Amino acid sequence: MLAAWRTVAQRRQCPRAPALLAAARHLASQTAAASTQSASVAAEVPSSSSGSEPSARLLSSSQQPEERMDFPGGSVPFTAAMSFLGGTFSPRAPLPCYRTIDSAGLAIADADIPHELDQETAVKMYKTMVTLQTVDVIFYEAQRQGRFSFYMTSSGEEATAIGSAAALTNDDVIFSQYREQGVIMYRGFSVQDMAHQCFGNIHEQGKGRQMPIHYGSKALNFHTISSTLATQLPHAVGAAYALKLQKRNACAVAYFGEGAASEGDFHAALNFAATLKAPVVFICRNNGWAISTPATDQYRGDGIAGRGPGYGMASLRVDGGDARAVYNATAAARKIAVEQQVPVLVEAMSYRSGHHSTSDDSSRYRAAEEMRQWRARDPVARFQRWLVDQGWWSDAQDTSARQEARRDVIKALETAQKAPKPPLSAMFEDVYARMPWHLEKQQAEVFAHVRTHPDACPADIPVK
Amino acid sequence: MQRLGALLRRSQGDAVLAPQLLRTYSTMQMTIRDALNSAMDEEMARDETVFVMGEEVAEYQGAYKITRGLLQKYGPKRVRDTPITEAGFTGIGVGAAFQGLRPIVEFMTFNFSMQAMDQIINSAAKHHYMSSGAITCPIVFRGANGAAAGVAAQHSQCFAAWYSSVPGLKVLAPYDAEDTRGLLKASIRDPDPVVFLENEILYGESFPVDQAVLDKDFVLPIGKAKVMRSGTDVTLIGFGKMVGYNLKAAELLEQEGISCEVVNLRSLKPLDREGIAQSIRKTHRVVSVEEGWPQCGIGSEIVSIAVEECFDDLDAPPERVTGAEVPMPYAANLEAAALPTTDHILAAVKRVMGK
Numbered sequence: 001m002l003a004a005w006r007t008v009a010q011r012r013q014c015p016r017a018p019a020l021l022a023a024a025r026h027l028a029s030q031t032a033a034a035s036t037q038s039a040s041v042a043a044e045v046p047s048s049s050s051g052s053e054p055s056a057r058l059l060s061s062s063q064q065p066e067e068r069m070d071f072p073g074g075s076v077p078f079t080a081a082m083s084f085l086g087g088t089f090s091p092r093a094p095l096p097c098y099r100t101i102d103s104a105g106l107a108i109a110d111a112d113i114p115h116e117l118d119q120e121t122a123v124k125m126y127k128t129m130v131t132l133q134t135v136d137v138i139f140y141e142a143q144r145q146g147r148f149s150f151y152m153t154s155s156g157e158e159a160t161a162i163g164s165a166a167a168l169t170n171d172d173v174i175f176s177q178y179r180e181q182g183v184i185m186y187r188g189f190s191v192q193d194m195a196h197q198c199f200g201n202i203h204e205q206g207k208g209r210q211m212p213i214h215y216g217s218k219a220l221n222f223h224t225i226s227s228t229l230a231t232q233l234p235h236a237v238g239a240a241y242a243l244k245l246q247k248r249n250a251c252a253v254a255y256f257g258e259g260a261a262s263e264g265d266f267h268a269a270l271n272f273a274a275t276l277k278a279p280v281v282f283i284c285r286n287n288g289w290a291i292s293t294p295a296t297d298q299y300r301g302d303g304i305a306g307r308g309p310g311y312g313m314a315s316l317r318v319d320g321g322d323a324r325a326v327y328n329a330t331a332a333a334r335k336i337a338v339e340q341q342v343p344v345l346v347e348a349m350s351y352r353s354g355h356h357s358t359s360d361d362s363s364r365y366r367a368a369e370e371m372r373q374w375r376a377r378d379p380v381a382r383f384q385r386w387l388v389d390q391g392w393w394s395d396a397q398d399t400s401a402r403q404e405a406r407r408d409v410i411k412a413l414e415t416a417q418k419a420p421k422p423p424l425s426a427m428f429e430d431v432y433a434r435m436p437w438h439l440e441k442q443q444a445e446v447f448a449h450v451r452t453h454p455d456a457c458p459a460d461i462p463v464k
Numbered sequence: 465m466q467r468l469g470a471l472l473r474r475s476q477g478d479a480v481l482a483p484q485l486l487r488t489y490s491t492m493q494m495t496i497r498d499a500l501n502s503a504m505d506e507e508m509a510r511d512e513t514v515f516v517m518g519e520e521v522a523e524y525q526g527a528y529k530i531t532r533g534l535l536q537k538y539g540p541k542r543v544r545d546t547p548i549t550e551a552g553f554t555g556i557g558v559g560a561a562f563q564g565l566r567p568i569v570e571f572m573t574f575n576f577s578m579q580a581m582d583q584i585i586n587s588a589a590k591h592h593y594m595s596s597g598a599i600t601c602p603i604v605f606r607g608a609n610g611a612a613a614g615v616a617a618q619h620s621q622c623f624a625a626w627y628s629s630v631p632g633l634k635v636l637a638p639y640d641a642e643d644t645r646g647l648l649k650a651s652i653r654d655p656d657p658v659v660f661l662e663n664e665i666l667y668g669e670s671f672p673v674d675q676a677v678l679d680k681d682f683v684l685p686i687g688k689a690k691v692m693r694s695g696t697d698v699t700l701i702g703f704g705k706m707v708g709y710n711l712k713a714a715e716l717l718e719q720e721g722i723s724c725e726v727v728n729l730r731s732l733k734p735l736d737r738e739g740i741a742q743s744i745r746k747t748h749r750v751v752s753v754e755e756g757w758p759q760c761g762i763g764s765e766i767v768s769i770a771v772e773e774c775f776d777d778l779d780a781p782p783e784r785v786t787g788a789e790v791p792m793p794y795a796a797n798l799e800a801a802a803l804p805t806t807d808h809i810l811a812a813v814k815r816v817m818g819k
Contacts, residue, residue, distance in 0.1 A: 173563065207596040216595050223562065224595040228586045234552050235587065238559025238567075245515075245541060245565065252559075265583075268552020275547060276556075430597045431631045433655035436687060436734045 087300075094302045097349055098329060099319035103377045105385025115167065115331040117324055119392050125166050125186070125323060126387050127401055129158045129380045132182045134405035135191055136354070139198065142413055143212075143358045148198045150212045154179045156321070156353030159379035160285050162186050163326030164253075164348075167334060171250035173239050174222045175232035178213060179285065179352075180255045187220040191409050195416035207429070208422040230260040233269035233282070237343070240278035244341060251279040251337040258347075259290025261304050270311045273343035281333045282345045285320060287352035292365040305347035313345050320348030321379035324386065350379070423462040424450065492678065493670040499644035500530045500606075500662070504568060506680045507652040508538055511566060514652060515542040517553055518570030518607075527572045528608065528667055554580035554605070558587045561603040566652060571607035574623045574661065588657040589632035604651045606660035609637075610704065610755045611803055613665065617791035622756030624703065625764075627659045628732035634686055635733040637661040639707040640671035643730055646684030654686065661732075663705045689736035691743065695725035698749040698813055701740060701766050703729040706753045706804065713809040722817060732762060740766065741773045748779040749816045753809055758786040780816040785809055 068077050086092065100111035117125075136153040143151040154161060161182025168174070174183060181194070193204070197215055200208035206216065206224070216224025226232065236254035243250050260266065261284060273280050284304040288295050301307060308315025314336055318329040326348055333344040351374040355362045362371075387393040428435060428443040435443075447464075450457045457463065494502075508514045515538075520527045522535040522545040535543040546553035550571065557567040571577045577584065584605060591599045610622040628635040634656050638644040644662075651658040676682060692707060693714055700710040707728045714724035727743050729736065744750045750770050752763035763784035770782040788802040 175559075205596055205598065206594075209594050209596055214594075216598060218595075218598040224591065224599060226587060226591065226594065228582055231555055231583060231587050234555025234583070235559030235562060238556035238561070238565075239563035240559075241556065242560045242563035242565045252563075264549075264551055265555055268547075268549040268555065272547060272549065272552050272556055276544075430593045430595075432634070433592065433597075433600060438734050438737060 095305045095317040097317045097319050099322045100325045101322045101386050105382040115328045125162050128162050128186045130401050131405045132158050134409050138409045148212050152213050152357045153354035156351045159323035160320040160348040163323035164330040167327045167330035173252045175236040176255040184215050184222045192412040195412040199416040201419040202422050203419050207426045230263035230265040233265050236280050237269050237273045237278045240280035253281045255283050258286040274312045277341050279337040279341050280343045281337050284347045286347050287350050289352045291356040308345035313343050315345040317347045320350030323383040421461050423464050425464045492673050494641040494673045495670050496644050497667045499641040503645045503648040514566045516568045517544040521570050550576050550579035554583040561601045566602050568604045574607050574609040575619050575621050589630050600655050601657045602655045604658045608664040609661035616794040620792035625761045634658045637703040639728050641673050642677045646682050650683040650686050687731045687734040689739040690728045692728045693726040695723040697723045699725045699743040699747045700751050701727045702753040713806045740769050744770050744774040745777040750782045751812045753785045755787045757789050783812045785812050
């Protein structure tokens with residue numbers, strides 16, 4: 001990863017080369033210090049101009065062994081200079097954003113591609129994106145029509161979800177937040193499964209327990225979605241710890257947004273994952289907005305990836321709209337996590353093109369121009385362009401794929417809507433592994449009540 | 465007598481008979497600390513997926529030395545010291561349980577579990593239901609609950625009422641060493657998340673245990689109360705430390721000709737409603753005793769059971785003895801005044817007896 005940054009920085013096409021070089025050197029000195037076992041804190045002399053070498057004062061102090069101290073918290077060099085780092089004092093250059101395809105969909109020459117996409121995977125990725133876009137549009141409309149209570153789209157983030165999902169194995173356990181339906185779809189959750197869940201009918205394995213979009217599948221190793229923000233982060237660390245003790249060739253993956261990263265659970269999970277050496281990949285979808293809160297109000301540091309090194313964790317920022325880059329970033333992160341048994345942080349930069357949910361109207365707090373600009377960088381269109389350039393896709397295939405997706409989605413909705421709801425008896429099941437007697441008693445009371453007051457229970461809801 | 469026998473058999477399963485009646489072969493005394501330690505040790509030896517985590521549990525041998533020796537025996541992968549983040553290590557324990565391990569998460573005291581409340585309730589308790597059984601969470605949360613001595617407001621709260629109202633959790637509160645061993649082992653083997661409420665004051669106290677209790681497969685049924693002492697005039701209901709107070713009060717009252725039945729709840733969720741009702745229907749009077757605050761406390765539920773299910777059998781209104789409705793003060797005299805004493809129990813019993 002570090003080598004990748006250096007290469008990027010050295011490329012003459014890149015106008016930010018000097019700043020990137022400084023960042024690369026800075027990180028190199030940190031990594032070198034960190035590799036001496038204990039976490040080390042590098043006191044630094046500020047460099048006001050980009051690309052300058054560390055000052056001679058610091059170099060001389062580090063060459064005199066008696067000028068260091070091994071505190072319990074880490075080995076640190078001393079300096080006679082007092083210099084603040086961060087905030088308004090010598091702000092660090094932001095971590096650069098790795099990409100392999102530009103905004104128009106043209107491949108960037110000489111990009112690092114340690115994990116090349118084969119045709120089969122790439123086409124599967126794209127077709128899933130097409131289906132996802134179709135589902136998002138039609139299900140959103142279905143909610144507006146009152147067919148179910150709630151929906152969340154993932155417009156603008158299709159590449160983040162699907163690009164990352166494609167780089168994982170089915171043994172990797174996924175903990176998501178709520179805007180990663182592309183991940184479960186890539187793994188095999190069908191449009192029909194999604195529709196059943198949104199209607200909470202008798203066919204969905206959730207037995208009508210959860211709000212729409214709270215998908216889950218044990219078979220697909222996708223943990224049922226929980227509304228509480230960021231709680232999935234420590235869960236993923238715990239699951240990774242279990243995988244570690246079980247000596248499995250697998251990792252846990254946790255998805256979350258930049259807003260959720262403000263929760264205390266984020267700090268606890270990342271800090272703890274590093275101390276536990278848990279094989280977990282944290283994937284942040286930085287889409288710029290947490291309902292109406294822009295990222296500029298969410299944090300002042302260098303996004304989410306900028307926090308990773310502070311926890312002693314390998315971190316990478318990637319263009320979340322570039323499916324090929326996300327694929328590579330995730331594959332590389334997974335390799336580090338599983339082979340070295342350590343956590344890794346990936347921040348995918350993108351944009352939430354849609355509203356937060358069907359309960360939101362983002363035009364009330366966002367500029368139409370901003371939204372228009374981002375729609376023009378649609379990740380699906382970018383990947384399509386690249387796919388066509390490889391000779392792996394055509395306009396005719398696109399038209400027919402979209403028509404087929406539309407047919408499937410509409411049919412799935414109709415089928416799901418007509419299916420019966422779960423029976424009343426399902427209400428008391430699964431509170432515990434085995435129903436305790438006090439719930440059996442309550443269930444019997446409910447049944448007795450319904451028998452003597454048949455209009456208490458709607459006619460289309462079976463009792464048992 | 466027949467009803468008593470039926471009560472005993474029903475309330476204890478086939479494990480151990482009431483110490484009151486059959487104490488002839490008590491060969492050993494065991495502290496609560498050792499009961500907890502031995503229970504965890506045996507379960508960790510039996511099942512390699514069981515592991516312990518919490519602050520100070522490993523190198524320090526436990527803040528209250530409950531996990532003494534476990535690090536040395538099982539190594540740092542199975543006895544883990546955690547950074548100071550209850551929300552964090554609870555979430556991690558929950559995630560590990562989701563993935564097939566059986567964590568025992570120690571809270572230094574349950575006061576600190578408030579930091580982790582969301583993980584315990586929204587994640588551990590509810591996920592089995594929310595996922596329709598796809599996800600299980602076989603986790604045990606254990607630690608000191610309720611008042612200690614001189615640790616004041618933020619270290620003395622009783623969480624029995626809060627946790628026992630949550631569907632999806634099992635909540636246990638042992639009193640003696642037999643309870644502690646049997647219920648903790650049952651909790652660790654249980655597929656559901658369990659909140660295990662201990663009492664710091666009792667950690668060093670010794671109780672008689674017999675061979676059956678010392679067996680490495682000794683488990684007690686979850687959801688069953690135990691009649692510690694049978695009586696005919698009034699039922700005294702409590703859990704944890706208050707069971708000891710009730711037993712003491714019963715001895716004193718016997719000298720005044722009042723026969724008390726002392727019920728040890730053992731399980732707060734599921735609550736042994738039928739066992740409680742049976743005792744109240746037998747004695748016709750009930751006094752609930754707890755350390756926690758009165759509003760919406762365990763006593764409120766006991767009184768509801770008495771009124772809803774035993775109304776026609778009651779000879780007097782049910783009574784509650786609870787802690788004072790104040791954050792726990794520090795000064796020794798104030799702390800003592802804020803907690804129930806045997807005198808309070810005696811007074812309540814005499815009121816229901818009309819004396």
